[in-house]
């Protein structure tokens with residue numbers, strides 16, 4: 399931010415509805431309070447302002463041209479609410495002196511111009527098929543007006559078929575856009591980053607099928623407005639699946655680096671994922687639940703219960719590539735030091751070691767995979783951008799123990815890591831080889847047919863529009879340590 403703008407100080411008394419308020423702009427914040435008691439001090443950091451606009455005079459006739467009210471203006475801003483949510487608010491201010499109004503509007507707008515990373519031209523994909531099939535309504539209700547207020551020019555693209563978003567991003571010119579977002583679930587987000595990375599490979603002549611290649615980082619940051627069934631990626635980024643919060647994160651333009659994991663069979667890249675690659679129980683649930691899509695999100699409960707009772711175990715051998723497999727119990731929250739330090743270097747010396755056995759479930763979690771159904775997720779200490787995934791191995795055991803596992807996953811209390819049949823390792827890369835009976839892999843909610851795979855973490859390959867999950871995300875406690 400340029401020095402003059404940053405150092406600007408303003409102090410005025412405005413009319414706000416029936417109240418008179420004293421308002422100060424100083425050191426990157428505006429602070430206001432009632433002139434007359436009761437005192438009600440509010441503080442607003444400039445980076446939380448969405449827009450500052452002159453008000454319009456109310457015309458006497460609908461055909462009258464709109465005219466500015468030189469004595470009034472509105473500050474549109476965002477405020478943190480409860481449970482990681484952000485709220486949209488506005489402050490309408492009036493003054494008898496138009497010069498006072500002009501000075502405030504100009505100064506605040508100059509401040510906002512310094513936020514160069516805020517999106518101006520957004521390409522927004524809407525998946526009308528995912529979740530409750532209401533992605534378009536989510537955009538209309540929560541996104542449209544806020545983007546208009548923020549001056550974001552939105553180009554809408556409603557997907558007509560699976561993989562259309564991915565194909566579009568690989569082949570179309572994106573020069574006119576400074577940001578891309580979607581209203582959809584994890585599968586839709588996955589289409590976006592798979593498309594963007596493959597596009598970048600094509601542009602730069604990188605062979606995506608070569609596991610030893612450094613995959614190129616897409617130029618454009620990605621915003622995620624939840625509109626799916628689980629919305630794990632959005633939840634882990636923002637700490638909530640509230641759509642207004644997600645829209646505001648896009649408008650703020652602040653981004654963080656998200657690791658992506660590339661998955662290969664013997665010949666080629668199968669896909670990249672951002673949340674979890676899961677074999678056994680979750681793979682079976684993904685495969686079978688797709689037949690019951692008409693049930694909406696309840697299809698997971700139905701298929702999940704069936705597969706839980708069947709209690710299948712799968713023999714497999716897992717090779718883990720890591721410098722230390724130990725999990726450090728540090729949560730990934732906004733301004734995460736661990737992720738910040740990995741921006742500079744992710745290069746470390748790693749060794750391979752092998753684990754084999756019969757498993758109920760094998761999961762490579764790139765993020766915690768927390769969601770509203772599982773407030774801590776399968777890997778609570780997995781970070782968004784530290785270049786590592788958490789490999790969670792659940793041994794084949796009794797149905798009773800499977801129920802214990804699922805109860806822990808769905809409660810916000812104890813994590814699954816201290817269950818005796820669960821082992822968690824950190825890894826930069828892992829290989830899986832099935833022995834005898836085979837399950838499917840569930841890759842960000844999509845079924846992957848190949849069984850023997852190799853997965854490699856790509857440190858902070860994607861820029862995502864989010865300020866991160868706040869520190870005080872509440873943890874619901876469970877009634878027992880089951």
Ligand SMILES: Nc1ncnc2c1ncn2[C@@H]1O[C@H](COP(=O)(O)OP(=O)(O)OP(=O)(O)O)[C@@H](O)[C@H]1O
Nearest residue numbers: 528529557558559582583584585586626627628629
């Ligand atoms: N128009 C469309 N018709 C059919 N499928 C589509 C269409 N557009 C996108 N898809 C596909 O729909 C699938 C489901 O979408 P998405 O993952 O967003 O929703 P979900 O499965 O309900 O949510 P979540 O993954 O968060 O549980 C994805 O595989 C996506 O590729």
